[in-house]
Amino acid sequence: MESKGVDFYVDAAKSSAQWHQKYIANMKKCRFDTIAVHGIYSMQEALDFNQGSIIEPIYMSSSQAYRDSDEMEAALGYKIPTWCYSRIANPSMYYFEGVMALLEGYGADIETSCCATSSGMSAIQSAVDPFLCVDEKHPNQKMNFVATCQLYGGTFQQFGVRKDQEKNIEWRKVVNSNNIDEWASKIDENTRFIYGEMPSNPSQAFFDLKKVVELAHSHGIPVIIDSTVATPALLRPLALGADIVVQSTTKTITSSGLGISGAVISRKNIVSRYGSDEMKADFAGYIKLLPNRDNGPNISPMNAMMTLNDMRTLRSKVDMFSRSTMKVAKFLAQHKHVAQVDYLGLESHPLHQLASEYLWLADSEHDDLYGKPVNRYGHLMSFHIKGDAQATRNVFDGFQRIWRATDLGRIKSVATIPAISTHSQQGEAGRKLAGIPSNLIRLCVGGEHPDDVIADLDQALSVLDGKKIFVTSPEYSAGGASSASLRNK
Numbered sequence: 001m002e003s004k005g006v007d008f009y010v011d012a013a014k015s016s017a018q019w020h021q022k023y024i025a026n027m028k029k030c031r032f033d034t035i036a037v038h039g040i041y042s043m044q045e046a047l048d049f050n051q052g053s054i055i056e057p058i059y060m061s062s063s064q065a066y067r068d069s070d071e072m073e074a075a076l077g078y079k080i081p082t083w084c085y086s087r088i089a090n091p092s093m094y095y096f097e098g099v100m101a102l103l104e105g106y107g108a109d110i111e112t113s114c115c116a117t118s119s120g121m122s123a124i125q126s127a128v129d130p131f132l133c134v135d136e137k138h139p140n141q142k143m144n145f146v147a148t149c150q151l152y153g154g155t156f157q158q159f160g161v162r163k164d165q166e167k168n169i170e171w172r173k174v175v176n177s178n179n180i181d182e183w184a185s186k187i188d189e190n191t192r193f194i195y196g197e198m199p200s201n202p203s204q205a206f207f208d209l210k211k212v213v214e215l216a217h218s219h220g221i222p223v224i225i226d227s228t229v230a231t232p233a234l235l236r237p238l239a240l241g242a243d244i245v246v247q248s249t250t251k252t253i254t255s256s257g258l259g260i261s262g263a264v265i266s267r268k269n270i271v272s273r274y275g276s277d278e279m280k281a282d283f284a285g286y287i288k289l290l291p292n293r294d295n296g297p298n299i300s301p302m303n304a305m306m307t308l309n310d311m312r313t314l315r316s317k318v319d320m321f322s323r324s325t326m327k328v329a330k331f332l333a334q335h336k337h338v339a340q341v342d343y344l345g346l347e348s349h350p351l352h353q354l355a356s357e358y359l360w361l362a363d364s365e366h367d368d369l370y371g372k373p374v375n376r377y378g379h380l381m382s383f384h385i386k387g388d389a390q391a392t393r394n395v396f397d398g399f400q401r402i403w404r405a406t407d408l409g410r411i412k413s414v415a416t417i418p419a420i421s422t423h424s425q426q427g428e429a430g431r432k433l434a435g436i437p438s439n440l441i442r443l444c445v446g447g448e449h450p451d452d453v454i455a456d457l458d459q460a461l462s463v464l465d466g467k468k469i470f471v472t473s474p475e476y477s478a479g480g481a482s483s484a485s486l487r488n489k
């Protein structure tokens with residue numbers, strides 16, 4: 001057989017890449033919902049390669065086969081787009097990454113790329129680790145990073161234990177993230193990146209992102225934002241100058257709760273005085289092809305599709321969730337057994353004004369219903385019970401519709417007590433820093449009618465009036481009978 005040569009495949013890949021780029025450029029002109037629904041999967045691709053399937057297929061294959069050794073050489077040398085092996089890339093992952101990159105860059109004149117990961121935690125690790133390598137010129141310098149301490153509990157552990165304790169990489173904590181001078185005071189020549197979560201889970205911390213970006217970039221340091229709680233439907237940090245966004249797409253983005261997934265999204269040409277030019281040019285593309293290839297925190301094709309599928313309706317769901325949460329927050333704020341409600345949407349929240357400058361429902365100005373920009377604040381909120389840790393547990397144990405689970409972002413309302421769950425590992429001192437008292441219940445309002453969520457909260461709070469509540473019927477679960485034996489009754 002006559003050899004086609006590596007160049008044949010390189011040229012063919014170039015022309016198909018050009019076609020694809022044009023397709024994506026056209027898609028970028030569409031509105032948020034259209035991008036979320038169609039993403040980068042085209043009719044052309046469906047008809048040429050996927051038997052006309054209108055929905056992106058799930059490629060459960062471990063690897064891709066090549067026509068000949070030339071194509072294999074071109075592919076494995078990263079000379080042509082390829083997915084060679086599903087630890088590195090795979091068409092189903094690629095569809096998800098394409099939509100995610102477009103949505104995080106929506107409305108801004110920037111180019112973005114995405115690397116999907118197996119979880120939010122692996123997205124965070126993938127995003128920060130490339131900045132925490134030994135500097136060949138100064139191998140003995142102790143490096144540091146500056147990050148808010150109002151963080152998701154898992155991130156608090158990753159930074160505090162895995163980085164600071166185990167690897168001697170200093171985490172310089174910003175306690176009041178709304179004080180720009182505090183950020184400035186923590187930065188020095190060994191600072192590798194700036195990290196923040198906004199709004200934070202669960203305490204609703206929020207900071208002036210544009211100011212923090214300006215400060216970091218004046219030192220040549222990148223800004224990494226965990227934007228899980230906002231989602232691109234409400235906030236797009238890359239459009240505001242941040243360099244990298246991490247998402248636990250497990251949460252609101254995959255509101256069905258059908259799997260764990262994460263994503264790192266970056267703008268082209270990030271700011272960083274540390275790292276190679278290749279890394280800075282396309283950070284997400286770089287980690288996908290190199291560090292993540294070697295470390296293996298990839299997403300599975302099945303989970304990529306579960307996430308992609310839920311994302312199609314992200315904007316309208318976030319709108320509905322936010323409106324319901326506002327109603328629930330207002331109910332709780334006037335309840336006699338509630339000491340305080342933390343929700344950025346409430347005017348009483350000290351960061352309400354600042355959050356209102358940042359959190360806008362995408363395309364509300366193009367929505368027939370609104371016709372103007374409207375603020376939305378997401379579906380995560382917390383409330384403090386008037387009472388001690390036990391009273392808080394009693395209310396929590398009284399929920400009959402709201403699920404008790406360490407989860408959020410669901411289509412079903414979910415609540416937890418962070419002090420005994422998500423934030424138990426960081427201890428009393430760590431919780432104090434993060435502002436998480438033992439009488440705080442975190443609530444994420446789902447897609448139920450808000451009046452039914454309010455009714456459940458109301459009856460649960462009535463335990464503080466002495467009312468007895470039986471959540472599981474004694475006849476049904478007496479003696480811890482298994483669900484199988486219940487069905488057989």
Ligand SMILES: *Cc1c(COP(=O)(O)O)cnc(C)c1O
Pocket residue numbers: 119120121122152154155197201226228229248249250251260261262
């Ligand atoms: C859940 C969560 C994470 C971690 O994501 P996983 O998908 O559970 O690994 C990170 N950040 C925030 C804000 C979260 O809520």
